[in-house]
Amino acid sequence: MATTELQRHGVVGNDRPRTKGKPLSVGRIALYLTLTVVSLLMVAPFVWMVLTSLKTPVEIASQDAGLLPEHWEFGNYVDALKAAPFATYARNSFIIAFSHTVINVLVASMAGYALARIRFRGSEVIFYAFIAALMIPTYTKVLPEFLIVRFMPLAGGNDIFGQGGSGWLDSWWALIIPGAVTPFAVFLFRQFYLDLPVELEEAARLDGLGEFRIYARIMTPQVKPALTTVALLTFESSWNNFLWPLLVTRTDSLRVIQVGLSVFKTENGPQWHFLMAGTTLATLPMVVLFLIGQRYFVQGFATAGLK
C-alpha cells in the first residue's frame, strides 16, 4: 500500500508539459530541418540496399544507371531464397536471438539489481570485474570460448574430462549459452536500478515484500526503458552475429541468416543483387522490432547516456 501511494504520486513519473497549439520557433524549425537531413542521410543506405536488390547485375555495374531500377527484378528475391535454406537460417537466427534476449534480460537484470541495491561483501569488486569484462575485445575471447565449448565435460560424447567427443560444437548449446549474458547489460541495469528512489524499496519492505518480489514486482517495472534497450540491443547483436555461429557449427541445419548471406560473398566479389535481396529480408525483423519498441529504445539510450 505504501508502495502504491509512492507510485501514484509519481516518484518516477515523467509527465511533460503539453505544447499543443504553440507556434514553432525558428530554432525548432532549424532543428527539424537538421533532423530531416540527418534522417535522410541515415535512411539512404537502406534505400540503396532495397533498390540494388531489384536491379540486374549489368545494371548495378553500369555507370549510366539511375537510382531506380530500369527493370524491377523482383525475381532476385526468389533466386536469393533458392540459393540457400533461408527459412531454416531465419528460424535459427530467431531462436538464438530470442533465447539470448530472454536470458540476458532475466539474468542481467537480476545481476544489475543485486549490484545496485543489495549490499554484500565484494559487490564493488564484482562490479569492477564486469566493467573490466566490457573492455575485453570480442576477438580475443573467441578462441578460449571455442575451447570451453569444445571440451565441455559430458557433452557431445565427451567424458568427464572433456575428451573423446566434440562437446557442445555443432549444437544449440554452443549457439545459445556462450555470450547469452553480456557485462554491458549488467552494467546498464545496475545504473538504472541505482537511480530508483530508496523510498520505493523501503516502502516495499514495510509492506513485507521479500527481496525477489521487490526486484520483480516493484523495481523492475520502473526500469522498462532499460529492459527494452537491453532486449533490442541483445536481439540485434545476436541476429547479426556471424563469426561465432560460423565457427561452432558445421551443418546447414544449425547455420544462421548472417552465415547464409555469406554465400553471396564469393572470393571474386559479392553477388550484389542477391546479397542486397537477402540483406533486405534479414534486416526486416530488426526494422519491425525497432518500430515497435522505438519509444522505449530512445528513452533507454537517453536515460543511460548511450550513443
Place this chain on the structure above:
Amino acid sequence: MELKRRSLLAAIGAGTAAAALSACGTGTSTAGSADGPAEGEITLLTPIYEGADGKTLLEKEILGGFRKKYPDVKVNVDYTTYDQLNEKITTGLAGGLLPDVLMMGVGWIPPFAAKKAIAELPEKFATAHDYEKRVLEPSRYDGKLYALPVVLDTRIVVYRKDHFAEAGIKKTPANWAELRAVAKQLTKDGRIGFDPFSINLRQCWETFLFANGGQLFSEDGKKVLFTDARGVEALQFFKDLIKDGSAVYAKKTDTGAPTNVQTGKASMMMTTSALWRQVGEQTPDLIKDDKLGAFILANRKPAMLQGGTLVTQSASSKHPAAARALVEYLATPESILGAAKQRGSVPGLKDLSDSSYVKENKFVDLSLQSMGHACSEGGTAAWMEIREKIKPTLEPAIVGNQSAKDAIAELGRLAEAAIGRM
C-alpha cells in the same frame, strides 16, 4: 601497426593450437591408416563452391560421382568463406577437431604442414595428372607433397585494346620502363593509364617482386630475401606511377565492383584471371567487341602470381583412407574443370588446356599458356602471420611519405621476427 582481428586470432591461435596439440590429447589424435578401405563419415571444409551453383556442383555433381565410387564414405560439407577460413582452421586445430579434408589457399601448406596439422600425400598423386611443375610447388613442404591444386587464380595485366589503338600503341609493354611510359601516355582526361591497386596490394607487390627477379624467402623458408633492391624497386615502381599521375591509389575499386578497365577509367590494370567471368556478367559488350586484352607482367623476367585453392587432408583424421580418397577425387580433371568453370578460375592441368571452357576464356587461356612463368606466395612456416602484415606495412609508402626502402625494411624486420618465433 594495425591490429587486425585475423592477425590477433592467428597469434592467439598459433600458441593455443600448439598447446592443444601437445597437451590436450584432443581425442582425435588417434589417426588410422590411410591404406585401409575408404569408409566412414568425414567432413570437408571448403571456402569455394560458393552460392547455389557452387553447392549444386559440389554436392550433386562432384560428391555424387564420389559417392558412386566410394559408397561407404559419407561426406559432410562445412562451407565457409576465405575471410573466415583461417579462423575455422585455427579453432578446429586448437580444439583438436580439424575437418578430415580441408581446402586452403596457396602459401598455407607450409604453416600447417610445419604444425603437423595436415598429412603427407603419396608422391604418386603428383604424377597422376599432367601438372605443370610450378603448379605443384605450393603443395609441397620440405620436399614432400601435402596437397593437390583444385583451382588456380592468376594475377595478370588486362588492358583496353581500344585505348591502345587510339593512342597508337601497337604492342604490350615488355618491361617496367615501357609499362611506365605507356601508362603515362594513356593517362588523360581523368583516365589513369594503369591501375595496379584494385587487387590486393600484397599480391600485386609480390607479382612485381617476382617480375623483377626477386624472391620472398630462401628455399628452406627461414631467410627473408625480399628486402634486397628488387623488393624495394617493386614498391618504388608504384610510387613512380603515382608521381607520374598514371596510377591513383584512391581510384582503386572494390572486389566484385566494375573495375576501372571495365568502366574505361583505366587503360590497364593488375587483375585476376577471374575478371573474364565478371566482365561477361557485368559488361558483356567489352568481350563481344573484343576490347579487352591481357599480358603477363615482365621486367627482368615475366612473372604471373599463382594463387588458388588446394585440397589437403588432416593429419588427425579418424578415416584417413576416406579422406585421402576425397582429396584425390576433388583433384581429378572432371572435378577441377567444374570448379574452375563455376568460379572463372584456371584449371591447373595441361590436360584441360584444350577444353572449350579454357578456349572461350581468354584470361584463363593466357594463364594456362603462361604457367611456366607462375610464381607463388608463401614458402615459409610463418606465412600466415607474415601475409597479414604485408599490406598494412607497404600501404604507408604508397599513400604517405614513407620511402619504399624503409617500408620494405620494416616488413623484413616483421617477417624475420615471425620466422624467428617458429
